[in-house]
Amino acid sequence: MTRSTSDLPTVLFDGSRLGLDDIAALSERRARAVLSREPAFIARIARGADFLDRLLKEDGVVYGVTTGYGDSCTVTIPPDLVAELPHHLYTYHGCGAGRFLTAEETRAVLAVRLASLAQGMSGVSVALLSQLEALLVNDVLPLIPAEGSVGASGDLTPLSYVAAVLCGERDVLYQGRTRPAGEVLAELGIAPLRLRPKEGLAIMNGTAVMTALACLAFRRADRVARLATRLTACNVVASSGNAHHFDETLFSVKPHAGQQRVAARLRADLDTGSAARASRNEQRLQDRYSLRCAPHVIGVLEDALPFFRSLIDNELNSANDNPIIDAEGERVLHGGHFYGGHIAFAMDGLKNAVANVADLLDRQMALLVDTRYNHGLPSNLSGATGPRAAINHGLKALQISVSAWTAEALKQTMPASVFSRSTECHNQDKVSMGTIAARDCLRVLDLTDQVLAAMLITARQGLALRRRADPSLAVPPALAAFEADLSDRVPLVVEDRALDRDLQALLAARDEAVWNPHA
Ligand SMILES: N[C@@H](Cc1ccc(O)cc1)C(=O)O
Numbered sequence: 017m018t019r020s021t022s023d024l025p026t027v028l029f030d031g032s033r034l035g036l037d038d039i040a041a042l043s044e045r046r047a048r049a050v051l052s053r054e055p056a057f058i059a060r061i062a063r064g065a066d067f068l069d070r071l072l073k074e075d076g077v078v079y080g081v082t083t084g085y086g087d088s089c090t091v092t093i094p095p096d097l098v099a100e101l102p103h104h105l106y107t108y109h110g111c112g113a114g115r116f117l118t119a120e121e122t123r124a125v126l127a128v129r130l131a132s133l134a135q136g137m138s139g140v141s142v143a144l145l146s147q148l149e150a151l152l153v154n155d156v157l158p159l160i161p162a163e164g165s166v167g168a169s170g171d172l173t174p175l176s177y178v179a180a181v182l183c184g185e186r187d188v189l190y191q192g193r194t195r196p197a198g199e200v201l202a203e204l205g206i207a208p209l210r211l212r213p214k215e216g217l218a219i220m221n222g223t224a225v226m227t228a229l230a231c232l233a234f235r236r237a238d239r240v241a242r243l244a245t246r247l248t249a250c251n252v253v254a255s256s257g258n259a260h261h262f263d264e265t266l267f268s269v270k271p272h273a274g275q276q277r278v279a280a281r282l283r284a285d286l287d288t289g290s291a292a293r294a295s296r297n298e299q300r301l302q303d304r305y306s307l308r309c310a311p312h313v314i315g316v317l318e319d320a321l322p323f324f325r326s327l328i329d330n331e332l333n334s335a336n337d338n339p340i341i342d343a344e345g346e347r348v349l350h351g352g353h354f355y356g357g358h359i360a361f362a363m364d365g366l367k368n369a370v371a372n373v374a375d376l377l378d379r380q381m382a383l384l385v386d387t388r389y390n391h392g393l394p395s396n397l398s399g400a401t402g403p404r405a406a407i408n409h410g411l412k413a414l415q416i417s418v419s420a421w422t423a424e425a426l427k428q429t430m431p432a433s434v435f436s437r438s439t440e441c442h443n444q445d446k447v448s449m450g451t452i453a454a455r456d457c458l459r460v461l462d463l464t465d466q467v468l469a470a471m472l473i474t475a476r477q478g479l480a481l482r483r484r485a486d487p488s489l490a491v492p493p494a495l496a497a498f499e500a501d502l503s504d505r506v507p508l509v510v511e512d513r514a515l516d517r518d519l520q521a522l523l524a525a526r527d528e529a530v531w532n533p534h535a
Contacts, residue, residue, distance in 0.1 A: 024048045027127070029134045029149070030057045033333050036231035036325065039131075042152065043124040043232060049152040051134070051145055063343040064139040068214055071348070072098070078348050079339050080105075080221075081213040086169065087443035102216030103183070109176035109220065110186070112161030117174075117225075119189060122157040124228035129178065129219065132336055138218040139341030147182045147209050154204055156181070157189040158197070160225070162455060166439055168447030170337065170354035171225035179219040184208025214341070222336040223356040229454035230328045230359050234321070236461045237370050239532060240468065241317045244373045245278050246533040247471045248310040249285035250495055251380045252303070254478030256391040256486075259286040261308045274322075275315025281534045282311065285494045299391055306379035313376045317369040324362040331359050356450030360433040363453035367460040371425040374464040377471050378422040384478050385415050392485050397477045399510035408512050411474060418470045425463040428456045469522040470515075472530070476502040477509055501530045 024045070027038045030052030041047035052058075071078060082098060084091035085105060093101055117125065130148045133140050151157070158181035164173035180186040184198040185208075201208055209215075252259060262282040267275070302308060336356075340349040383389040385396045398410025432453035438445035479499050483489050491499060505525070506518050525531060 022048070026050045028052055029130050029145070030054060031060070031134050031136055033329075034131050036234055036328050036332060039124050039127050039228065039231040039332065040235050042127045043120040043228075045123070045155070049127060049130065049149055051130070051149040057134075057136075058142055060136045060343075061134075061140070061142050061145065064136055064341045065141045065212065067343040067346060068139045068212075068341060072213060076348075078214065079350055080217045085217075087441035089443075098213055102179075102211035102213065105216035105220060106176040106179035106183070106185075109173045110180065112164040112173045112177065114161050114163030116189075117160045117162055119155075119157055121229060121232065122160055122189070123152060123155070124231055125160065125175075125224050126152050126157075126178065128228045128231070128332060129175070129222065129224040131332055132222055132224065132334060133218060135333075135335040137335035137340050137342065138337050139214050139343075140218045141212055141215070144182070144209060144211075144215055144218070147206070148178075150204075150206050151181065154206075155190070156197070156200055156204070159187045159189060159194060162451075165225060165451040166437075166444065166447040167223070167226055167356040167360060167450035167452065168352075168354060168436075169440070169444050170220060170222040170356070171451055172220045174225045174451070175220040175222070178224075179211070179216055182209045182219070183211060214339075217339075218337050221338050221354045223331055223334075223354060223359060223450065224336075226356050226359045226363070226448075226450040226454045227328065227331045229451070229458060230363055231332065233363065233366060233454060233457045233461060234325060234328055236465070237317065237324075237366050237457075238321055239526070240370050240373055240461070240464055241278070241314055241321065242281070242534040243468055243531055244314050244377060245281045245310070246285060246495075246498060247377060247468070247475055248307065248314070248380065249282050249492075250475035250479055250498070251384060251471075252282075252286060252307055253489075253491060253495060254393065254475065254482045255303075255307070255384055255389070256299070256482065257303045257307050258301075259283070261303060262286065262311065267311065272315055272319050274318030274320070275311050278311040278314045278318050284534075286492050287494070288490050288492045304379075304383060304389070306376055306383060310376060310380075313372055317366075317373055320365060320369050324366055327358045327362045331356070356448040357433070358450075360448040360450035360453045363450060363457040364431040364433055367453070367457040368429045368431075370457070370464050371422075371429045371460050374422045374425045374460075374467045377467050378418050381411075381415050381418055381471060381474050384474060385411055393478065393481050397474065397481055397509075398512075399477065399481065399508050400512075404511070408510075410509055410512070411477060411515075414470050414473065414515055418467050421463045421466045421470075425460045425467070428460045428463075430456075432456060465523060465526065466519070468531075469519045472502060472522050473506055473509075473515060473518055475499075476506045480508050498530065498533065505530070 400408035
């Protein structure tokens with residue numbers, strides 16, 4: 017399982033701006049994390065920790081250092097117990113539940129937290145940053161339960177599992193096995209941390225879990241927009257639909273840039289070359305909305321993506337704990353930067369836009385399997401002919417599954433942020449629920465990917481059967497290459513067969529070209 021990472025590109029943590037693609041690269045081990053050792057950077061980090069030390073010696077009052085946490089900020093911590101306080105923070109937050117974050121998600125969490133602390137505004141030591149780097153470099157992954165964050169004292173409970181592992185406690189996933197953190201750190205010659213005052217809060221009192229999940233969700237949603245566009249083009253051809261619904265002049269009068277981009281992609285996919293004019297369905301001047309308005313549905317997602325990217329990237333590049341330590345100005349700034357409202361909004365919005373695309377595809381499939389709407393294709397897109405047609409049911413059950421997955425995706429679109437509730441003795445009386453929104457969004461993406469896999473089978477089947485009905489059909493060049501790739505992967509359904517293996521094989525190929533058109 018161990019793989020040398022030294023030849024990989026690096027992502028440098030030195031306080032300068034990172035992007036969500038950097039986090040994705042680290043999460044998939046396509047890049048290696050490197051913490052800057054530049055003297056200026058090290059000095060900047062050390063200044064924060066030194067300032068806190070000085071403040072403590074001068075008997076200053078700092079929230080979460082000389083006081084209890086949250087609503088308990090009115091409790092004064094006796095000086096001889098200050099050192100123990102950070103360890104209590106992660107200990108009593110060890111109450112997470114639910115599934116564990118995946119290896120990819122966990123790497124993203126570590127990287128996002130490191131990015132935030134490397135801003136130099138959290139008063140942590142260089143040793144803490146190095147320890148986080150060591151977890152990433154050695155791929156020692158804290159087992160983080162996904163549930164238990166309200167997303168506005170940051171992701172306190174899930175991040176307590178990061179804090180504990182840095183200190184050699186709780187469990188990690190290492191080389192494919194779950195083992196005690198202390199054992200693995202010892203094996204690697206890494207000394208457990210003893211957290212300094214404020215360091216527990218610095219690790220835990222922030223938005224790293226929701227932001228990490230958002231980075232990964234964003235990239236998957238971008239793929240949904242592009243592949244759904246390609247599939248729409250296939251479905252237009254398969255159903256003998258009209259290409260003229262995506263006319264350039266038509267879209268020039270509705271100036272949503274993303275929607276225009278989707279229409280342009282459809283034009284490119286449906287372009288049959290200079291000789292042939294855009295195909296026109298003789299039976300129907302205007303196709304039904306799931307085809308005609310595809311740019312208006314996918315375009316919402318396409319237009320929302322750049323805005324959501326900016327929200328996610330800004331959160332990624334923020335100091336998002338409390339208090340913020342301004343070593344330069346020698347001030348401790350008490351605020352609420354752990355509040356993940358922007359990520360909550362991005363994830364609530366993204367899951368809505370993605371699920372709408374799943375719904376669009378479900379409607380397109382409904383047209384294709386139905387002889388009342390598919391303009392001459394066989395019922396259920398079955399490839400069987402002659403007497404055997406009677407017992408074959410083609411994609412009938414696959415369409416039912418698509419309806420189920422779509423319904424479940426749509427059901428997950430209830431915004432999480434509006435379920436804010438007062439908690440923690442009314443200190444946290446308004447919270448973001450951003451981590452729940454991000455988990456919902458990932459679930460919607462899982463279900464939508466299943467819909468996309470089914471639609472890949474449908475496209476393959478639909479194009480082949482349209483050609484059978486119309487042997488002179490000229491499949492546009494962009495789609496011909498796509499169809500050839502699909503045909504290699506999915507045999508034509510002639511006699512009924514279980515399609516679960518085809519679905520799984522397609523889902524396993526999500527990084528490949530067939531899933532990533534218009535890249
Ligand atoms: N997020 C809280 C801190 C907090 C930490 C731990 C808790 O258990 C509760 C609250 C604040 O900064 O105000």
